[in-house]
Amino acid sequence: MQIAICLYGFGNVGREFVRLLNRKAPYLKSRHGLEPxxxxxxxxxxxxRAESGIDCPVLVNLANAGTLSDQEGFVGGDPSDLDAWLPPMREGDVRVLVDATWSDLDTGEPALSRLKDAARRGCHLVTLNKAPLVADFDGMAQVARESGVCLKFSGAAAAGLPAIDTVRVSLAGAQVDSIEGVLNSTTNYILTAMSDDGLSYEEALRRSRAMGLAETQPERDVSGIDTACKILILANAAMGARKRLGDVKVTGITEVTSREIAYWAVQGRTLRLIGRAVRTADDVSIEVKPTPVPYKDFLAQVTGDSKGVRFTTDVFGELTIVGGSGGPSAAASSALKDLINLAKAVGGEQGHIS
Ligand SMILES: NC(=O)c1ccc[n+]([C@@H]2O[C@H](COP(=O)([O-])OP(=O)(O)OC[C@H]3O[C@@H](n4cnc5c(N)ncnc54)[C@H](OP(=O)(O)O)[C@@H]3O)[C@@H](O)[C@H]2O)c1
Known part of the structure; x- marks a missing residue:
């Protein structure tokens, strides 16, 4: 299967995605029959752009070079002009737009309109960008459904931790009654360093920055907003919550002190930034806050830059998943996973083993 990709965003994640595609090309062809x-x-x-595909050596050079606009072949233009950037319709091609950009969390723009427009033109969507899903999850899902295209977003909901696939595949048929998790690597690293290594908040934050854990906009991490976006996307996708970011009560970790950590340690608890969505009689409530967790609870065992999530369901009981790497390479890997699964879905009638 030939896959024509239009990649939006060429920062940490976009470049890593291109390197990964290049490295995995033989595997994708031999194992999955895919030629992206x-x-x-x-x-x-x-x-x-290059209609026949940008040559692999050129791609890798671009990924390792400086700003894209300084490179040979760059042409100026409006990113929202899809006529200029989307792959043309070609017999036998599956067209996919991969979004690794940033957008406004309130409006989802500029990506939201662009993604909907691309879907209406028959392009499948893989987004690592949370904003369009946070701003208008139902609208995105509806346009994808009406246009008959796949919408994949593993990289926007905890990336290396396969949270969304677990719900969609492994928990199919179940009602999800609650989701709670440690969903942000940076904040979990900071809280673990404060409790295990006795660092102050500022020292732990500095160390997490030195390790390159924080995203380009680290304030979204420590304020709890990144966790709020992820739990919101999960709740909307898995629980039909129909909530917006303004409905989520969010407390970050900026006010957490070493004294508070020590206080809870004496009580046999450790602080974790937990995102929680709980089904009530006729609604779903969603909250993010630093939470004292008993040491024996599985969420207390999610340490350092790990992530973990617990689902409570009607028919499968409780399910926990933990681990998965973080950072741009995990994000890029989750986009590749989405691409493979999307191709399987599109070529479903040819059958696949999973
Ligand atoms: N970094 C991670 O570990 C991680 C993990 C999971 C998900 N994500 C998500 O992935 C996305 C990208 O993250 P990143 O770390 O790669 O960011 P980044 O290094 O800042 O790169 C962002 C890229 O997007 C481009 N861009 C921004 N706004 C755009 C717009 N309106 N139209 C077209 N291009 C635009 C930028 O273009 P210029 O080059 O012109 O500035 C840049 O190439 C974010 O949504 C992030 O939340 C990141």
């Missing part, structure tokens, strides 16, 4: 080619890479001021 990157037709365009788009950033804020324009991009690079």
């Amino acid at each position: 080619r990157v037709v365009s890479i788009v950033t804020r001021k324009g991009g690079i």
